[in-house]
Amino acid sequence: MRSVYGYLGRRLALSLLMLWLVSVLVFLFVRAIPGDPITAQGGTIALSSEEAQELRRQLGLDKPLVVQYLIWARDFLRGDGGRSIVHGNSTVENLLDALPVTLEIAGGALLGALLVAVPLGTLAAIRANRPEDYGARVFSLAGLSVPDFWLGTVILLYLAIWFGWTVPFGYRPPWEDPGRNLVQFAIPVGVLSLRLSASTLRFVRAGVLEVLREDYVRTATAKGLPGSVVIRRHALRNALIPVATVIGVQTAYLIGGAVVMETLFSLPGVGRLTLASLMQRDYTQLQTNIMFLAAMTVAINFVVDALYAAIDPRVRGL
């Protein structure tokens, strides 16, 4: 049997290679965007072509691509990320300012999804092809089919029409005004976790169904353990291992969902920052953000794989 460490070493090397590839991709993508920050700002400030040239030189936009990439990579590895072309301050600072909002949305949605999906998925599997199962499946189909931005809009709409109530405007961090923060985040987190729980539920159901057929579950039942103990201690524990991997995959979708929710509910998170820097051609900010989001996705997947390998020795040979 191969050791966990060898497997982890190979996975780590692959992850780092992947991150390097991502960094090149991100760099090239961002450069391919037509127009540069100077022309994108052109509407607001009138610049002569000499002035524009001078500004490009100051921002390092006149250097060869390879040099620009190396400068950016150096800055990024230093944890600097360069200055935002539009705002002039550190891109990493801007990112860190926006991060708590996104983490609250994504973390809340993940937590909510697990709280719904695990019990409901288990119930659906135990009562397969009975009313409970059909109910859970309808819920999951509906959750997968409703566009999250529409659901968010409709909820806002009916709260306003029926109760004359609107979400308070202007973001407040939870440490300043926990009550208001909770109210502001409840709807986006709920909407996002609905979709996430709909897809996770399917995996939980399938996992539990699979495990219920295993010999050790039959043994546990045969030796007289009560049903709830069999489910909790024998079935669920094994069924949830593959579900952990699914959560790794969902991270990427969660980030996309956060972009939409932050835009819809005017919350100043990483998603909205990314969208704004895209529109303003803020190269450096955009690179820092996308690189950070990709690094987070890779890191979470690595951690999930590592946990998986620690739990299940069969995957180490991969």
Added chain:
Amino acid sequence: MSGEVEAVAGRVAAPWSGAQGRPWFQALWRFARREPLGFGGGCLLALILLLALCSPIISRYDPLALAPRESFIAPGNGSHWLGTDHLGRDLLSRVLYGGRASLGTAGAALLMGAGVGTLLGLVSGYSNNLLSQAVQRCVDAFMALPPLILALAIAASMGSGVTTVLVAMAVVMVPSFARVVRGTTLSVASSDYVMAAATIGATPARVLLRHVVPNIVGTVITLLSIWVGNAILVEAALGFLGVGIQPPHPTWGNMLANEGRSYMLTAPWLAIVPGAAITATVLCSNLLGDAVRTTLDPRLRFRE
């Protein structure tokens, strides 16, 4: 995993090609009896597609024609069934035309993404050399980028328009298809019948087309069934974020983002109708997709 994949590969052709000499309508009837929900979803989806496709024939109004005097008519009106928007444009016509744009874009993007992804996966799985390893690493790198962010970045780098949305969505789907098809191809390529074919002197092209391709069709159909609903949702999300087809030309996403959100309180139907259209279409696609997956292999569980 590989065991599962082989099991799929072995039983793929049966339900579709009428292995026991059944004509296609009998196979369809069997499908309808076994998966009534999926069949119903499929029929509704076909109806929606037909309506969207025939929008120029069905619509009584030009979706772009302004009629300021008839603005904000509520739904249920005799001449404007779904009402009108702030510029007096007929909502029914706009939803139909919007559906044609949205579903057409989503469908074309799905075909492009699936085609390129399948080809990449097939080639990199069958000729497992250094180049194919490199392709695979690039696919992994693309998968590390959150799909919506990737699509947004591409959309921004190309400017808004139909082509942009097509490319952005296709690029998002390619890695998923390439990765799974590569896995199936690897296991099919190492099976005995493929080796046997190669041994008796079949050319690589013949082996690929006659022996490998037919056995990955099931995997591709399964992936398609997963992606149909997603493709429609991604197209709508891009339209909602403002990078898709631009107003005044309607798509479901941009109708919701523009007149839908601006006049939410005075004319709620402007926000409700396009969203309901998206939901209904995606729901039908998912019902059909689930039934197709069950038919292909009840034990099939993809970790995608």
